[in-house]
Amino acid sequence: ELKVEQNPLFLSMQEGKNYTIYCNYSTTSDRLYWYRQDPGKSLESLFVLLSNGAVKQEGRLMASLDTKARLSTLHITAAVHDLSATYFCAGAPITSGTYKYIFGTGTRLKVLA
Amino acid sequence: NAGVTQTPKFQVLKTGQSMTLQCAQDMNHEYMSWYRQDPGMGLRLIHYSVGAGITDQGEVPNGYNVSRSTTEDFPLRLLSAAPSQTSVYFCASSYNGLGLSGELFFGEGSRLTVL
Numbered sequence: 546e547l548k549v550e551q552n553p554l555f556l557s558m559q560e561g562k563n564y565t566i567y568c569n570y571s572t573t574s575d576r577l578y579w580y581r582q583d584p585g586k587s588l589e590s591l592f593v594l595l596s597n598g599a600v601k602q603e604g605r606l607m608a609s610l611d612t613k614a615r616l617s618t619l620h621i622t623a624a625v626h627d628l629s630a631t632y633f634c635a636g637a638p639i640t641s642g643t644y645k646y647i648f649g650t651g652t653r654l655k656v657l658a
Numbered sequence: 659n660a661g662v663t664q665t666p667k668f669q670v671l672k673t674g675q676s677m678t679l680q681c682a683q684d685m686n687h688e689y690m691s692w693y694r695q696d697p698g699m700g701l702r703l704i705h706y707s708v709g710a711g712i713t714d715q716g717e718v719p720n721g722y723n724v725s726r727s728t729t730e731d732f733p734l735r736l737l738s739a740a741p742s743q744t745s746v747y748f749c750a751s752s753y754n755g756l757g758l759s760g761e762l763f764f765g766e767g768s769r770l771t772v773l
Contacts, residue, residue: 546717554698578761587748588701590761633700637760643708644760646691646750647717650700 547572547638551649559657561623566632566652568617574636575644577610577617582631582651591632592619624656660684664749664765671739671772679734679768681749687763689752690732691716692724694745695767701748707732739772746770 548571558564568577579591592601594610594617601608605628607620617634631651637644665680683690691706693716703716707726721743723735732751736743746769750762 551700576760580762587764587766588750588762589764593759593761595759635701635762643689644752645703645706645716646762647703648693648701650698 547574547636547645547647549634549636549647549649551632551634551652553652554650555653555655557655557657558621558624560625563623564621566619566621566634566654568619568634568649570615570617570636572615572638574612574615574638576637578635578637578646579608579617579619580633580635582633584630588633621654624654626656626658629654629656662749662751662763662765664747664768666768667766668769669771671736671770673739673741673772675739676735676737677739677770678736679747679749679770681732681734681765682730683732683749683751683763684730685751685763686729687751687753688729689760690726691750691762692722692732692734693748693750694718694743695748696745704734704747736770739770741772744770744772 577594580588582588592608597612599610605622631653633651635648662683692704693701705724707713749765
């Protein structure tokens with residue numbers, strides 16, 4: 546059964562700084578997803594990583610996937626207050642011929658002005 | 659463009675009561691799922707379905723029932739509510755076929771309190 550671990554769980558950072566959120570998973574996952582959740586809101590998709598070595602970038606966020614290390618990273622460049630949110634990664638191994646999405650515990654990011 | 663619609667948004671139950679959380683999607687997604695979100699626990703998969711008539715258990719299925727009679731609807735039933743089921747529930751759907759991105763689309767969530 547896939548287990549997904551994120552660290553750190555909480556992250557407080559100054560505007561303008563860089564930081565990385567790590568997502569480790571326990572068994573083979575065919576793909577890896579990153580989602581963002583604002584307080585009291587639903588989840589929205591940020592990145593879909595479909596293969597080893599995949600790298601996706603959107604604005605100040607960049608996600609990568611290393612399937613051999615069972616590791617995905619979400620890198621934040623020059624953080625701004627608007628990036629304050631909770632970020633989740635999710636693995637999706639094929640189980641009985643279909644994908645089964647398992648989420649990490651989330652990383653709550655707070656960007657201080 | 660409705661996407662994934664959940665009802666109700668808020669519900670308060672007494673221990674032992676039953677209720678159904680409704681989920682409907684208009685994107686013709688084969689895959690639908692229910693998650694619960696608790697502080698410090700992330701999202702945990704309750705049940706999922708890969709098409710009409712097909713359901714399977716997730717990580718935390720006990721105390722919950724599902725059925726999938728149509729592609730559009732995937733209701734979650736609490737048969738006898740317990741305080742431990744106080745949570746925020748999310749329904750999510752996707753295209754789940756191989757070769758597709760498979761990203762999940764989430765509903766707005768249903769906040770359930772069991773007294």
